[in-house]
Amino acid sequence: MRAAVLWRIGEPMVVEDVELEDPKEGEVHVRLAASGVCHSCVHAADGSWDWAIAPAVLGDEGAGVVERVGPGVSSLKPGDHVIISWSPVCWRCRYCVTGRPQLCERRPPFGYMADGTTRMRVRGESILHFGPATYATEMIVPESCAVKIRDDMPLDKAALIGCAVTTGVGAVINTARVPSGASLAIFGTGGIGLNAIQGGRLCGAYPLIAVDVADNKLEFAQSLGATHAVNGSREDPVQAIRALTAGRGAEYTVVAVGNIQAMQQAWDATAPGGTCVVIGAPPSEQRIQVDPMHLYRDEKRLTGSRYGSARVHDDFARLVDLYLAGKLELDRLVTKRYPLEEVNEAHRALVAGENMRGMLIFQ
Protein backbone atom coordinates (compact mmCIF):
# COMPACT_ATOMS: atom_id res chain seq x y z
CA MET A 1 0.00 0.00 0.00
CA ARG A 2 0.99 3.64 -0.40
CA ALA A 3 1.20 6.34 2.27
CA ALA A 4 2.59 9.85 2.67
CA VAL A 5 5.40 9.60 5.22
CA LEU A 6 6.57 12.59 7.24
CA TRP A 7 10.19 11.58 7.77
CA ARG A 8 11.24 14.80 9.48
CA ILE A 9 9.09 17.53 11.04
CA GLY A 10 9.28 20.66 8.91
CA GLU A 11 10.11 18.81 5.69
CA PRO A 12 7.74 17.76 2.87
CA MET A 13 6.07 14.34 3.14
CA VAL A 14 7.23 11.58 0.79
CA VAL A 15 4.79 9.08 -0.73
CA GLU A 16 6.24 5.60 -0.09
CA ASP A 17 5.40 1.95 -0.56
CA VAL A 18 4.49 0.88 2.94
CA GLU A 19 4.35 -2.61 4.36
CA LEU A 20 1.18 -3.04 6.40
CA GLU A 21 1.11 -5.73 9.08
CA ASP A 22 -1.89 -7.95 9.73
CA PRO A 23 -4.54 -6.64 12.15
CA LYS A 24 -3.96 -7.96 15.68
CA GLU A 25 -6.48 -8.62 18.45
CA GLY A 26 -9.22 -5.97 18.39
CA GLU A 27 -7.91 -4.29 15.22
CA VAL A 28 -9.40 -3.63 11.81
CA HIS A 29 -7.81 -3.33 8.37
CA VAL A 30 -9.54 -0.62 6.30
CA ARG A 31 -9.09 0.28 2.62
CA LEU A 32 -9.58 4.04 2.48
CA ALA A 33 -11.60 5.85 -0.18
CA ALA A 34 -10.70 9.41 0.81
CA SER A 35 -8.98 11.51 3.44
CA GLY A 36 -9.63 15.11 4.33
CA VAL A 37 -6.73 17.49 4.87
CA CYS A 38 -6.98 19.04 8.30
CA HIS A 39 -5.15 21.86 10.10
CA SER A 40 -4.08 19.47 12.87
CA CYS A 41 -1.95 17.66 10.33
CA VAL A 42 -0.47 20.92 9.04
CA HIS A 43 0.57 21.75 12.63
CA ALA A 44 2.00 18.26 13.01
CA ALA A 45 3.96 18.57 9.78
CA ASP A 46 5.39 22.03 10.40
CA GLY A 47 6.20 21.42 14.07
CA SER A 48 4.08 24.22 15.56
CA TRP A 49 2.66 21.68 18.02
CA ASP A 50 5.28 20.34 20.39
CA TRP A 51 3.74 16.86 20.40
CA ALA A 52 4.36 16.32 16.69
CA ILE A 53 6.00 12.97 15.92
CA ALA A 54 8.15 11.51 13.11
CA PRO A 55 8.60 9.42 11.13
CA ALA A 56 4.83 9.24 10.90
CA VAL A 57 1.88 8.97 8.58
CA LEU A 58 -0.50 11.89 9.22
CA GLY A 59 -4.21 12.19 8.45
CA ASP A 60 -7.15 12.27 10.85
CA GLU A 61 -10.23 12.35 8.60
CA GLY A 62 -11.08 9.35 6.45
CA ALA A 63 -13.67 6.85 5.30
CA GLY A 64 -13.41 3.52 3.57
CA VAL A 65 -14.33 -0.15 3.50
CA VAL A 66 -13.32 -2.86 5.98
CA GLU A 67 -10.92 -5.29 4.33
CA ARG A 68 -10.21 -7.72 7.22
CA VAL A 69 -10.78 -7.87 10.95
CA GLY A 70 -8.43 -9.18 13.61
CA PRO A 71 -9.32 -11.71 16.32
CA GLY A 72 -12.00 -10.61 18.79
CA VAL A 73 -13.56 -7.92 16.58
CA SER A 74 -17.32 -8.25 16.87
CA SER A 75 -18.87 -5.02 15.55
CA LEU A 76 -17.46 -5.14 11.99
CA LYS A 77 -16.98 -7.50 9.07
CA PRO A 78 -15.24 -7.27 5.68
CA GLY A 79 -17.20 -5.06 3.26
CA ASP A 80 -18.64 -2.76 5.94
CA HIS A 81 -18.47 0.94 5.10
CA VAL A 82 -16.85 2.91 7.89
CA ILE A 83 -15.92 6.42 8.92
CA ILE A 84 -12.61 6.59 10.77
CA SER A 85 -12.65 8.19 14.23
CA TRP A 86 -9.34 9.72 15.32
CA SER A 87 -10.08 9.08 18.95
CA PRO A 88 -9.76 5.51 20.23
CA VAL A 89 -11.82 4.73 23.32
CA CYS A 90 -11.87 1.81 25.76
CA TRP A 91 -15.66 1.68 26.33
CA ARG A 92 -14.98 0.68 29.94
CA CYS A 93 -13.37 3.55 31.91
CA ARG A 94 -15.33 5.97 34.07
CA TYR A 95 -15.57 8.62 31.32
CA CYS A 96 -16.56 6.13 28.63
CA VAL A 97 -19.36 4.60 30.69
CA THR A 98 -20.70 8.01 31.76
CA GLY A 99 -21.09 9.27 28.20
CA ARG A 100 -17.90 11.33 27.85
CA PRO A 101 -15.69 9.03 25.78
CA GLN A 102 -13.60 11.96 24.49
CA LEU A 103 -12.05 12.04 27.96
CA CYS A 104 -11.26 8.29 27.92
CA GLU A 105 -8.51 7.47 30.39
CA ARG A 106 -7.23 4.38 28.65
CA ARG A 107 -6.13 5.45 25.18
CA PRO A 108 -3.26 3.76 23.41
CA PRO A 109 0.02 5.73 23.63
CA PHE A 110 -0.10 8.46 20.94
CA GLY A 111 1.54 7.26 17.71
CA TYR A 112 1.14 3.56 18.53
CA MET A 113 -1.43 0.79 18.68
CA ALA A 114 -2.62 -0.45 22.08
CA ASP A 115 0.29 -2.90 22.42
CA GLY A 116 2.84 -0.11 22.00
CA THR A 117 3.92 -1.12 18.47
CA THR A 118 3.00 0.17 15.00
CA ARG A 119 1.57 -1.61 11.94
CA MET A 120 3.49 0.25 9.22
CA ARG A 121 7.03 -0.25 7.99
CA VAL A 122 9.12 1.35 5.23
CA ARG A 123 12.36 -0.46 4.28
CA GLY A 124 12.29 -2.13 7.67
CA GLU A 125 11.79 1.08 9.66
CA SER A 126 8.74 1.33 11.90
CA ILE A 127 6.45 4.30 11.06
CA LEU A 128 4.30 5.99 13.72
CA HIS A 129 0.56 6.56 13.36
CA PHE A 130 -0.30 10.24 13.82
CA GLY A 131 -3.85 9.49 14.96
CA PRO A 132 -5.48 7.04 12.56
CA ALA A 133 -3.00 7.89 9.73
CA THR A 134 -5.44 8.45 6.88
CA TYR A 135 -2.87 9.80 4.40
CA ALA A 136 -2.63 6.20 3.26
CA THR A 137 -4.51 3.89 0.93
CA GLU A 138 -4.91 1.32 3.70
CA MET A 139 -4.63 1.34 7.46
CA ILE A 140 -4.95 -0.65 10.66
CA VAL A 141 -7.04 0.94 13.43
CA PRO A 142 -8.49 -0.17 16.76
CA GLU A 143 -12.06 -1.45 16.44
CA SER A 144 -13.38 1.63 18.29
CA CYS A 145 -11.99 3.86 15.48
CA ALA A 146 -13.84 2.20 12.58
CA VAL A 147 -17.48 3.20 12.81
CA LYS A 148 -19.99 1.46 10.56
CA ILE A 149 -22.29 3.64 8.45
CA ARG A 150 -25.03 3.16 5.83
CA ASP A 151 -23.85 1.68 2.51
CA ASP A 152 -25.65 4.37 0.51
CA MET A 153 -23.52 7.17 1.96
CA PRO A 154 -20.85 8.34 -0.55
CA LEU A 155 -17.49 7.65 1.13
CA ASP A 156 -15.75 10.82 -0.11
CA LYS A 157 -18.46 12.86 1.66
CA ALA A 158 -18.44 10.58 4.69
CA ALA A 159 -14.72 11.24 5.23
CA LEU A 160 -15.49 14.83 6.28
CA ILE A 161 -17.56 13.54 9.18
CA GLY A 162 -14.42 11.89 10.58
CA CYS A 163 -13.04 15.21 11.83
CA ALA A 164 -14.22 18.65 10.68
CA VAL A 165 -17.98 18.07 10.68
CA THR A 166 -18.14 16.18 13.97
CA THR A 167 -15.78 18.64 15.68
CA GLY A 168 -17.67 21.74 14.47
CA VAL A 169 -21.28 20.56 14.65
CA GLY A 170 -20.58 18.67 17.88
CA ALA A 171 -19.08 21.71 19.65
CA VAL A 172 -22.42 23.49 19.20
CA ILE A 173 -24.86 20.59 19.62
CA ASN A 174 -23.08 18.34 22.14
CA THR A 175 -20.72 20.61 24.07
CA ALA A 176 -22.50 23.99 24.13
CA ARG A 177 -26.03 22.56 23.69
CA VAL A 178 -27.23 25.82 22.17
CA PRO A 179 -31.00 26.25 22.52
CA SER A 180 -33.22 27.58 19.74
CA GLY A 181 -33.13 31.37 19.49
CA ALA A 182 -29.90 31.81 21.50
CA SER A 183 -27.22 34.12 20.12
CA LEU A 184 -24.12 32.36 18.85
CA ALA A 185 -20.88 33.75 17.41
CA ILE A 186 -18.36 31.54 15.62
CA PHE A 187 -14.78 32.78 15.36
CA GLY A 188 -13.01 31.34 12.33
CA THR A 189 -14.74 29.96 9.26
CA GLY A 190 -12.30 27.27 8.16
CA GLY A 191 -13.24 23.59 7.89
CA ILE A 192 -14.30 23.36 11.52
CA GLY A 193 -15.83 26.83 11.93
CA LEU A 194 -18.09 26.37 8.92
CA ASN A 195 -19.40 23.21 10.52
CA ALA A 196 -19.95 25.03 13.80
CA ILE A 197 -22.09 27.42 11.72
CA GLN A 198 -23.99 24.39 10.45
CA GLY A 199 -24.45 23.25 14.04
CA GLY A 200 -25.86 26.67 14.90
CA ARG A 201 -28.25 26.48 11.96
CA LEU A 202 -29.41 23.01 13.02
CA CYS A 203 -30.04 24.31 16.58
CA GLY A 204 -31.88 27.42 15.38
CA ALA A 205 -29.43 29.91 16.89
CA TYR A 206 -30.15 33.61 16.28
CA PRO A 207 -28.33 35.79 15.57
CA LEU A 208 -25.76 33.38 14.18
CA ILE A 209 -22.66 35.50 13.71
CA ALA A 210 -19.62 34.46 11.68
CA VAL A 211 -16.31 36.20 12.44
CA ASP A 212 -13.30 35.98 10.12
CA VAL A 213 -10.90 38.24 8.26
CA ALA A 214 -11.63 36.92 4.75
CA ASP A 215 -14.73 38.19 2.95
CA ASN A 216 -15.00 35.14 0.68
CA LYS A 217 -15.10 32.81 3.70
CA LEU A 218 -17.67 35.01 5.43
CA GLU A 219 -19.86 34.94 2.34
CA PHE A 220 -19.63 31.16 2.29
CA ALA A 221 -20.49 31.04 6.02
CA GLN A 222 -23.63 33.04 5.26
CA SER A 223 -24.60 30.56 2.55
CA LEU A 224 -24.39 27.85 5.26
CA GLY A 225 -26.69 29.68 7.64
CA ALA A 226 -24.79 32.52 9.35
CA THR A 227 -27.23 35.42 9.70
CA HIS A 228 -24.52 38.06 10.20
CA ALA A 229 -20.87 38.39 9.20
CA VAL A 230 -18.17 40.38 10.98
CA ASN A 231 -14.85 41.03 9.27
CA GLY A 232 -12.33 41.33 12.11
CA SER A 233 -9.83 43.13 9.90
CA ARG A 234 -12.23 46.04 9.45
CA GLU A 235 -14.16 46.21 12.71
CA ASP A 236 -13.68 45.17 16.32
CA PRO A 237 -15.50 41.82 16.61
CA VAL A 238 -16.27 42.36 20.32
CA GLN A 239 -18.07 45.64 19.66
CA ALA A 240 -19.75 44.30 16.52
CA ILE A 241 -21.12 41.26 18.40
CA ARG A 242 -22.34 43.43 21.28
CA ALA A 243 -24.10 45.71 18.77
CA LEU A 244 -25.95 42.67 17.38
CA THR A 245 -26.95 41.34 20.82
CA ALA A 246 -28.49 44.33 22.66
CA GLY A 247 -25.10 45.22 24.14
CA ARG A 248 -24.77 41.94 26.04
CA GLY A 249 -22.47 39.89 23.90
CA ALA A 250 -23.29 36.46 22.48
CA GLU A 251 -24.80 33.83 24.79
CA TYR A 252 -22.52 31.30 23.14
CA THR A 253 -19.19 31.82 21.41
CA VAL A 254 -17.14 29.17 19.67
CA VAL A 255 -13.47 29.62 18.74
CA ALA A 256 -12.69 27.46 15.73
CA VAL A 257 -9.28 28.85 14.94
CA GLY A 258 -5.91 28.31 16.61
CA ASN A 259 -5.34 32.00 17.17
CA ILE A 260 -4.84 33.50 20.60
CA GLN A 261 -6.27 36.90 19.66
CA ALA A 262 -9.49 35.31 18.40
CA MET A 263 -9.79 33.35 21.67
CA GLN A 264 -9.40 36.53 23.69
CA GLN A 265 -11.97 38.33 21.55
CA ALA A 266 -14.44 35.45 21.82
CA TRP A 267 -14.11 35.38 25.62
CA ASP A 268 -14.56 39.16 25.78
CA ALA A 269 -17.59 38.95 23.44
CA THR A 270 -19.34 36.29 25.56
CA ALA A 271 -22.40 37.62 27.43
CA PRO A 272 -22.78 37.41 31.23
CA GLY A 273 -24.08 33.92 31.95
CA GLY A 274 -22.76 32.85 28.56
CA THR A 275 -20.42 30.09 27.47
CA CYS A 276 -17.25 30.31 25.41
CA VAL A 277 -16.17 27.03 23.77
CA VAL A 278 -12.61 26.68 22.52
CA ILE A 279 -11.96 24.17 19.72
CA GLY A 280 -8.94 25.58 17.92
CA ALA A 281 -5.51 24.63 19.23
CA PRO A 282 -2.99 27.47 19.11
CA PRO A 283 0.76 26.92 18.82
CA SER A 284 2.02 25.41 22.11
CA GLU A 285 2.74 27.68 25.10
CA GLN A 286 0.46 30.60 24.17
CA ARG A 287 -1.99 31.86 26.85
CA ILE A 288 -5.16 33.96 27.05
CA GLN A 289 -6.06 36.39 29.86
CA VAL A 290 -9.12 35.62 31.97
CA ASP A 291 -10.27 38.21 34.51
CA PRO A 292 -11.68 36.20 37.47
CA MET A 293 -14.28 38.98 37.93
CA HIS A 294 -15.94 37.78 34.74
CA LEU A 295 -16.17 34.29 36.17
CA TYR A 296 -17.74 35.00 39.54
CA ARG A 297 -19.56 38.27 38.92
CA ASP A 298 -20.80 37.49 35.42
CA GLU A 299 -21.05 33.70 35.74
CA LYS A 300 -19.28 33.32 32.43
CA ARG A 301 -18.09 29.87 31.47
CA LEU A 302 -14.98 28.99 29.52
CA THR A 303 -14.77 25.44 28.27
CA GLY A 304 -13.21 23.32 25.56
CA SER A 305 -14.58 20.77 23.17
CA ARG A 306 -12.59 17.74 22.13
CA TYR A 307 -13.83 16.20 18.87
CA GLY A 308 -17.22 17.86 19.39
CA SER A 309 -17.70 15.88 22.64
CA ALA A 310 -18.75 13.15 20.22
CA ARG A 311 -20.02 9.68 20.93
CA VAL A 312 -19.00 8.65 17.46
CA HIS A 313 -21.06 5.46 17.30
CA ASP A 314 -24.16 7.63 17.68
CA ASP A 315 -23.07 10.93 16.12
CA PHE A 316 -21.59 9.62 12.86
CA ALA A 317 -24.79 7.80 11.88
CA ARG A 318 -26.89 10.83 12.79
CA LEU A 319 -24.73 13.19 10.72
CA VAL A 320 -24.90 10.77 7.77
CA ASP A 321 -28.70 10.72 8.05
CA LEU A 322 -28.81 14.53 8.17
CA TYR A 323 -26.67 14.74 5.03
CA LEU A 324 -28.76 12.22 3.11
CA ALA A 325 -31.93 14.07 4.23
CA GLY A 326 -30.55 17.33 2.79
CA LYS A 327 -30.17 19.00 6.19
CA LEU A 328 -26.36 19.00 6.43
CA GLU A 329 -24.18 20.46 3.69
CA LEU A 330 -21.10 18.42 2.76
CA ASP A 331 -20.85 18.69 -1.03
CA ARG A 332 -19.87 22.35 -1.14
CA LEU A 333 -17.34 22.03 1.71
CA VAL A 334 -14.83 20.18 -0.46
CA THR A 335 -13.31 22.73 -2.79
CA LYS A 336 -10.47 20.66 -4.26
CA ARG A 337 -9.56 17.01 -4.71
CA TYR A 338 -6.01 15.67 -4.92
CA PRO A 339 -4.28 12.35 -5.53
CA LEU A 340 -2.14 11.17 -2.59
CA GLU A 341 1.00 12.29 -4.46
CA GLU A 342 -0.11 15.92 -4.13
CA VAL A 343 -0.49 15.86 -0.34
CA ASN A 344 2.17 18.56 0.19
CA GLU A 345 0.36 20.82 -2.28
CA ALA A 346 -2.89 20.18 -0.39
CA HIS A 347 -1.18 21.31 2.84
CA ARG A 348 0.19 24.42 1.15
CA ALA A 349 -3.26 25.35 -0.23
CA LEU A 350 -4.85 24.90 3.22
CA VAL A 351 -2.28 27.19 4.87
CA ALA A 352 -2.73 29.74 2.06
CA GLY A 353 -6.49 29.74 2.70
CA GLU A 354 -7.25 28.65 -0.88
CA ASN A 355 -9.46 25.73 0.10
CA MET A 356 -12.49 25.38 2.35
CA ARG A 357 -11.46 21.73 2.49
CA GLY A 358 -9.02 19.76 0.38
CA MET A 359 -9.67 16.04 -0.05
CA LEU A 360 -7.25 13.26 -1.00
CA ILE A 361 -9.04 10.70 -3.15
CA PHE A 362 -7.69 7.16 -3.26
CA GLN A 363 -10.25 5.23 -5.35
Ligand SMILES: [Zn+2]
Ligand atom coordinates in the same frame (compact mmCIF):
# COMPACT_ATOMS: atom_id res chain seq x y z
ZN1 LIG B 1 -8.72 17.07 12.02
Ligand SMILES: [Zn+2]
Ligand atom coordinates in the same frame (compact mmCIF):
# COMPACT_ATOMS: atom_id res chain seq x y z
ZN1 LIG C 1 -12.42 4.85 28.23
